[in-house]
Amino acid sequence: MxxxxxxxxxxxxxxxxxxxxxxxxxxxxxxxxxxxxxxxxPFFEETEVNKIQDVLSSIDMQKSLLA
Ligand SMILES: [Zn+2]
Structure with a gap:
């Protein structure tokens, strides 16, 4: 690469x-x-980018608990 x-x-x-x-x-x-x-x-592969997206979407779902 x-x-x-x-x-x-x-x-x-x-x-x-x-x-x-x-x-x-x-x-x-x-x-x-x-x-x-x-x-x-740095170049991040799709696998890692997808995992990051997963983490972020679960945070987005849970963060209203603190708001
Ligand atoms: Zn370079």
Whole structure:
């Protein structure tokens, strides 16, 4: 896999992931991702993106408990 920014080599590592949502913000320290050896740009695979979406949708369902 090549980096979309600099066309550098990507390697399988982990990368932090931040997301800002309505009313809250989540930070993961280490999500499995492809990371560019040259510029450090992370690329998250669909599997991980889907898992993140699942977590976010369950938070969205539960967060009204605190509102
Ligand atoms: Zn790159």
């Amino acid at each position: 090549k980096c979309v920014h600099c066309a550098g080599e990507m390697e399988k590592r982990t990368a932090p992931f931040d997301i800002e949502r309505k009313g809250y913000r989540i930070h993961w320290n280490a999500i499995p991702a492809w990371v560019c050896k040259q510029c450090g740009e």
